[in-house]
Amino acid sequence: MSIAPLALHPAPFIQTTKTTPGIMRDVLLALTPPLLMSLYSFGPAALLIVGASTAGAVLTERIFSPQGRSSLLDNSGLLTGLLLGLTLPPGMPLWMAFVGGVVGMGLGKLIWGGLGQNLFNPALVGRAFLQAAFPTAITTWPARGDGWFSMPASVFAPPMLRLNVDAVTAATPLGLQKFENISTDLGQLALGATGGSLGETSALVIAICGLWLYSRRAFDWHIPVSMLTTVVLFSGALYLANPAVHPTPWFMLSSGGLMFGAVYMATDPVTSPTTSRGTLLFGVGVGLLVVLIRRFGGLPEGVMYAILLMNACTPLIERVSQPRPFGRGVNP
Amino acid sequence: MTRARAGTFDHGIHPADHKVHTEALVIERMPLGQRFSLLLGQHIGAPAKAVVRVGDEVRRGQRIADAGGFVSTSLHSPITGRVVSISDQRHPTGALQRSIVIEADPYDGQRLHTEAPVDPATLDEKAFVSHVQRGGLVGLGGAAFPSHVKYAVPDGKVAHTLALNGCECEPFLTSDHRTMVERPDAIVRGVDIIGARLGVKQADIGVELNKLDAIEALEAAVARRGAGAFPIHVRPLVVKYPQGAEKMLIKAMYDKEVPAGALPIDLGVVVNNVSTMASVADWFDRGEPLVDRIVTVSGPAVGRPSNLMVPIGTPIRDVLAYCDVVIDDHTQVVMGGPMMGMPVTTLDAPVLKGTSGLLVFREDDLRTDPAGPCIRCGRCLDACAVSLNPSMFGRLARAGLVDPMEDWHVMDCMECGACTYACPSHIPLIQLIRASKSQIRAKRAKNPGGKS
Numbered sequence: 001m002s003i004a005p006l007a008l009h010p011a012p013f014i015q016t017t018k019t020t021p022g023i024m025r026d027v028l029l030a031l032t033p034p035l036l037m038s039l040y041s042f043g044p045a046a047l048l049i050v051g052a053s054t055a056g057a058v059l060t061e062r063i064f065s066p067q068g069r070s071s072l073l074d075n076s077g078l079l080t081g082l083l084l085g086l087t088l089p090p091g092m093p094l095w096m097a098f099v100g101g102v103v104g105m106g107l108g109k110l111i112w113g114g115l116g117q118n119l120f121n122p123a124l125v126g127r128a129f130l131q132a133a134f135p136t137a138i139t140t141w142p143a144r145g146d147g148w149f150s151m152p153a154s155v156f157a158p159p160m161l162r163l164n165v166d167a168v169t170a171a172t173p174l175g176l177q178k179f180e181n182i183s184t185d186l187g188q189l190a191l192g193a194t195g196g197s198l199g200e201t202s203a204l205v206i207a208i209c210g211l212w213l214y215s216r217r218a219f220d221w222h223i224p225v226s227m228l229t230t231v232v233l234f235s236g237a238l239y240l241a242n243p244a245v246h247p248t249p250w251f252m253l254s255s256g257g258l259m260f261g262a263v264y265m266a267t268d269p270v271t272s273p274t275t276s277r278g279t280l281l282f283g284v285g286v287g288l289l290v291v292l293i294r295r296f297g298g299l300p301e302g303v304m305y306a307i308l309l310m311n312a313c314t315p316l317i318e319r320v321s322q323p324r325p326f327g328r329g330v331n332p
Numbered sequence: 333m334t335r336a337r338a339g340t341f342d343h344g345i346h347p348a349d350h351k352v353h354t355e356a357l358v359i360e361r362m363p364l365g366q367r368f369s370l371l372l373g374q375h376i377g378a379p380a381k382a383v384v385r386v387g388d389e390v391r392r393g394q395r396i397a398d399a400g401g402f403v404s405t406s407l408h409s410p411i412t413g414r415v416v417s418i419s420d421q422r423h424p425t426g427a428l429q430r431s432i433v434i435e436a437d438p439y440d441g442q443r444l445h446t447e448a449p450v451d452p453a454t455l456d457e458k459a460f461v462s463h464v465q466r467g468g469l470v471g472l473g474g475a476a477f478p479s480h481v482k483y484a485v486p487d488g489k490v491a492h493t494l495a496l497n498g499c500e501c502e503p504f505l506t507s508d509h510r511t512m513v514e515r516p517d518a519i520v521r522g523v524d525i526i527g528a529r530l531g532v533k534q535a536d537i538g539v540e541l542n543k544l545d546a547i548e549a550l551e552a553a554v555a556r557r558g559a560g561a562f563p564i565h566v567r568p569l570v571v572k573y574p575q576g577a578e579k580m581l582i583k584a585m586y587d588k589e590v591p592a593g594a595l596p597i598d599l600g601v602v603v604n605n606v607s608t609m610a611s612v613a614d615w616f617d618r619g620e621p622l623v624d625r626i627v628t629v630s631g632p633a634v635g636r637p638s639n640l641m642v643p644i645g646t647p648i649r650d651v652l653a654y655c656d657v658v659i660d661d662h663t664q665v666v667m668g669g670p671m672m673g674m675p676v677t678t679l680d681a682p683v684l685k686g687t688s689g690l691l692v693f694r695e696d697d698l699r700t701d702p703a704g705p706c707i708r709c710g711r712c713l714d715a716c717a718v719s720l721n722p723s724m725f726g727r728l729a730r731a732g733l734v735d736p737m738e739d740w741h742v743m744d745c746m747e748c749g750a751c752t753y754a755c756p757s758h759i760p761l762i763q764l765i766r767a768s769k770s771q772i773r774a775k776r777a778k779n780p781g782g783k784s
Contacts (some may be wrong), residue, residue, distance in 0.1 A: 005661035007695045008677060010763055012749040013670040014503060015699040020707055022755045032570035078701055116757075220710060274710035274723050325741045326718035327579065327592035 014110045017235040018217065024075035026218040030209040031264065033083050037205050038198040046198045050107045052094040053126070054081030057102020064110050073295060076115050080105055083123035083264055086199025087304070088180040091142035091152035096134050100126040103303045120311045124304050131304070141195045142170055172196045177247050190255040200260035203253065210260040210263035219267040222279035224257040224285075227262050228253065230287025235269035238295060246295060258290060261303035265323070271311045278314075285317075338541055340570035341583040345715045345750045347503050347573060347671070349542055350505060351638040354506040354630050359514055361624075361641045362654055364442055368645030369431045370407050370423045374684040375476040377403030382432055388415045389437075393445035393485075393621055399465050403480040406468045407671035409430070410643035412440040424648065424667045424684070426677035431563060433692040446619035452525045457484065460529050467615035468622045468757040473576060473605040474668050476686030479612070482602050491602045494527045494535040495585060498550070498577035499569060501540060505689045507626035510639045511607045512539065512546035516553035520564065522609025523695070525616055528561050529603060535564045537606065538585050539657040540571045546607070565729055573671060578603040580717050627683060629655040629671075631691035633663060634650060642683050651690055662695040662731035667749050671684065671749045681779025712751035712761060718744055722751035722761045729764035734771050 003292025030151045038046040061077035069237020082099045086099055112118040130138050142152040172195045173184035188194050194201055214221050236249040252258065256267075266272065272282050347620040359546065373379035379403035382524050390396055390409040397407035400556045421431035436442075450463060471477045471705040485491050496519070498518035500508040512519060519537075538769055539547050550566045569575055569584050579590045581603060586600055596603050607626065614620040625644055630637040635656025642651055648667075652659065657663075665676035666689055676690075683690075712722035744764050 006659070006675075006677065006679070007662055007664040007693075007698075008675045009695075009698050009700060010675065010760070011666070011673055011751050012762070013664065013666055013673065013693060013698055015753050015758070016345075016347075016711075016756065018711075018754075018756045020704050020741060021756070023707075023709070023756055067390050114705065115708045156414045209699070264641070269707050269709035272708075274708050274713055277709070277712070278713070290371055322721060323713065323719040325592065325720055326583075326746050327594070327744070328741065332589050 021075055023218050024079055024125040026081055026177035026213060026216045027264065028075055028082065030213045031079075031086065031155070031199070033205050033209055034086055034202070035082070037202050038086065038090075039252065041201060042198060043148045043151060043265070045090055045155045048094055048151075048155060049088055049092050049097045049198060050082060050085030051096035052087065053101040053104075054078060056079030056098040056216070056244065057084065057105040057122075057126075060102045061110065064106065080122045080126075080254055084126045086260070087123065087299040089138060089197055090138060090156040091140055091239075093154055093157040095157070096130060096137055099133075100130045103129040116270055118270060120308055121265055121268050124265060124308050124311075127304055128308060141175075165187065172256070172300065173251075174294065177251070177255070178294070178300040181245075183247060183251060184255070186250055186254060189251070197257060197260075198255040203255075203259040206259040206263050210259075213263065220269070220272075220276075220279050223266045223272055223283040226263040226280045226283030226288075227287040228258075228264055230284045231290055233260060234288060234291040235239060235295070238291070244267060249287050251290065252294070256294075256301045257303040258295050261290075261307055265303070266307050266310070269313050271314060271319060273314050273317045275321045275323060277323070278317045279315050281321060282310050282314065285313060311316070338568045338570045339538075339584040339587070340572050341575060341580040341717060342721065343750075344572040344574060344580070344717050345753055346571070349405065349571065350630070351506050351509070351542065353504070355509055355543075356647055357506075357510070357639050358639070359510050359639045359641055361650065362643075362646070364411060364436060364643060364649045365646050366436050367433065367647070368409075368411050368436070368643065369433045369647075369682045370408065370409070370645045371421065371423060371682065371684060372397055372400075372430045372432070374407075374686065375470045375478050377401060377478055379404075379430065380404060380407045382418055384415050384605060386415050386417055386431065388558045389413075390434060391445040392413060392442055393623055395466070395468075395621070396434075398480075398489045402778050403478060403481055405465050405470060405480070406621075407469050410623040410645050411435055411436045412442055412445075412656050413437040422678045422681045424676045424678070424681040425674055427704045444620060444623070446490040447621070448679055449617050449619050452529060452705060453617050457529070457761060461718045467611075468609055469608065469615060470622070470685045471605050472607040472611065472625060472685070472688065474672070474686050474688045476684065479604070479608055481526050482597075482604065483526065485530065485597060485602075488689040489597050490529040490600055491597060492600040493586070493602070493744070493767055494523060494530060494531045494532045495578075495581060495596070495601050495603045496537040496606050496609060497537065497576055497578065497581055497603055498543070498546065499540040499581060500543070501573045501576040502671055502673075502689075503573075504630045504691050505628045505669050506630075506639055507628045507688050508605065508607050509543050509571045511610055511626055512543065513549050516546075517609050518548040518610040519550065519555065519606050520553045520557050520609075520734055521617065522612035524557070525558055525562055525612055526602075526604065526609065527564075530601075532562055534562055537564065537584055538569050538575075538581055539566060540569045540575065540677070542571045552599070553762050568766060574746070574750060576718065577746055579746075592741070619634055619734065622685060625683070625685060627651065627659075627687055627689065628689040629692075630665070630689065631693050632695050632697045633657060633692040633775070642687075644685055645682045647679065648676060648681055648683060648690060651683060652679065652692065657692050660687075664693040664695060664698060666691040671753065696763050701758055706757055706759060709756060711754040711756065717748060717750060718746060720745055722765070725765050726761045734768045737768050738772055745769070
């Protein structure tokens with residue numbers, strides 16, 4: 001009698017086809033339309049800026065990642081760089097975008113122990129760093145040049161020298177609304193024919209990408225749904241209370257980085273709760289903070305800080321939102 | 333006839349069911365082999381005690397081992413022949429276990445030796461229970477839990493509902509499915525026998541909606557039965573894994589949760605597998621003990637997928653050869669379903685009473701890439717039918733923190749593997765959980781006064 005040579009793997013012997021690199025790939029694919037939109041709206045500079053932040057993130061990961069080379073395979077570094085780049089203004093100096101990528105990947109992710117360990121969204125950590133370090137550059141919205149090929153001179157500003165701000169700037173819809181109480185046409189907002197960060201100007205395109213991601217089951221629907229619903233309800237209540245001061249909920253929904261944040265940033269699984277109830281709470285929290293910052297804070301836009309603050313709350317949310325185990329707390 | 337909305341439980345997973353390979357294949361009797369080994373401990377509970385000696389002539393259907401305790405059952409010879417040894421033989425897991433080895437008498441006609449039929453109405457509870465135990469009947473869904481134990485209702489409990497498990501929620505397996513299609517009257521007869529004994533008010537047969545022919549066959553059999561002592565209903569259920577787990581089945585059919593640590597009988601429910609009901613009917617009405625069982629042989633490496641009636645004790649090697657399986661060192665043989673089945677370590681091991689299927693995969697069919705980091709996506713939480721936090725278990729186990737896992741109710745885990753199926757990072761959650769659970773059990777055994 002002999003022991004036959006057999007393969008011996010443990011159960012389960014079948015597995016879902018959804019893999020982590022596959023999910024990242026889906027998100028990367030879903031980022032392509034906003035990237036193309038930014039190229040169309042802002043010209044070749046958009047591609048250069050996104051490229052610079054992506055290079056910063058990927059190189060940093062390549063050099064310092066605790067998982068070594070293998071972490072490149074899951075596409076998550078590429079994703080961090082792209083996400084960061086698409087939140088930057090069209091006149092952002094390339095070297096700053098690069099530094100943002102380095103900081104986002106380094107301080108936002110690697111220092112925590114790599115993929116899955118970080119508390120804060122790495123792309124937003126990079127952006128928050130840029131906001132603190134270069135407040136002028138990141139709030140300067142150059143007006144569109146004469147032709148598609150013209151690029152803002154600031155893009156090529158050399159590192160660490162005094163920034164040569166373009167003379168001609170244009171305000172974002174949120175800036176106009178906040179500081180001058182001028183509303184922007186909803187159709188323009190939906191299609192992205194406005195000023196703003198590179199990837200976030202067309203709410204419609206981003207929403208369609210979000211629906212596609214949901215159809216691929218690449219993210220948890222609870223977060224975008226609860227976040228956007230909260231924004232509509234809260235800002236709708238404000239609008240009804242005082243339409244002269246507050247914009248319509250539809251303006252709030254389609255302006256700024258809200259849609260981009262709801263689809264690509266707040267849904268980051270690593271930095272949001274794992275429980276269903278927790279993700280609902282998380283989305284509500286982000287939505288409330290966005291409206292609070294936009295309407296009552298000092299900044300015209302608050303999506304970045306809203307998400308980062310809720311990232312910080314994630315462990316607490318996890319603690320209070322654990323499901324009741326089956327058969328616990330019931331009487332026969 | 334109006335059909336109620338299909339029930340189900342919360343969470344769970346929807347794996348591809350792969351039943352198309354065998355669901356339409358009529359059960360086929362496999363030719364009797366030469367050499368059979370009957371493991372004395374092939375059911376849950378105490379091993380059986382051999383009542384034959386080496387050299388004894390035995391007949392097919394003759395009792396060769398008696399129950400070794402209350403939670404234990406008897407064993408019958410699947411073949412007419414001679415006991416050649418009582419020795420340690422391989423269990424499919426590779427462990428050695430006391431077994432009765434019988435060689436077939438090639439000149440015998442191999443007629444099944446039956447006992448006199450018994451009218452169940454003439455037996456009181458005690459006699460009924462011991463009669464079932466003498467038939468060697470076990471739950472045929474895979475766990476091989478001695479059936480008679482469920483029919484001895486503890487004092488103070490009342491069984492008012494008999495729930496029949498026809499979910500067969502494990503992919504690939506179709507042995508229950510075929511039994512429901514081909515022997516619905518035997519199943520209904522078994523339900524009548526057990527239901528009358530327990531004195532239930534109703535019996536419900538839960539069948540998932542991917543087995544419409546089984547639902548129709550059972551409904552027809554229930555109609556042929558007419559009005560009995562209690563109503564029998566066929567309840568269609570949503571296709572979802574792990575619905576065949578008895579607590580999930582009760583949730584799906586009655587929307588009731590069995591409390592943690594309690595048993596279905598605490599809710600007045602007794603759960604049985606459908607195929608077990610057919611063997612109950614065979615034992616009482618025809619005096620046929622459990623010597624054969626239906627085994628689904630399927631999987632990507634099986635040349636001729638089949639539903640076979642196999643004598644218990646037949647070497648796995650013979651069954652696979654009969655279905656044109658070519659074995660090499662990249663072949664993975666699985667006993668049971670692909671979710672909870674066990675890897676077969678040796679083909680010399682026999683088919684057991686609990687062998688619902690033999691699946692054969694090529695190593696390429698399995699996902700064997702290394703585990704990645706947890707991205708906290710929460711898919712395992714959505715998969716977990718008992719609403720635990722497998723992601724947390726994985727993190728704690730990888731950090732060696734077994735004690736806190738107890739506070740997260742890791743012992744409530746029924747090890748269905750749904751979390752591991754769902755994990756996009758290929759983390760072996762179920763292995764981590766099992767290892768931690770056995771550490772906790774070992775600690776409890778050493779220190780019984782500790783945390784419960």
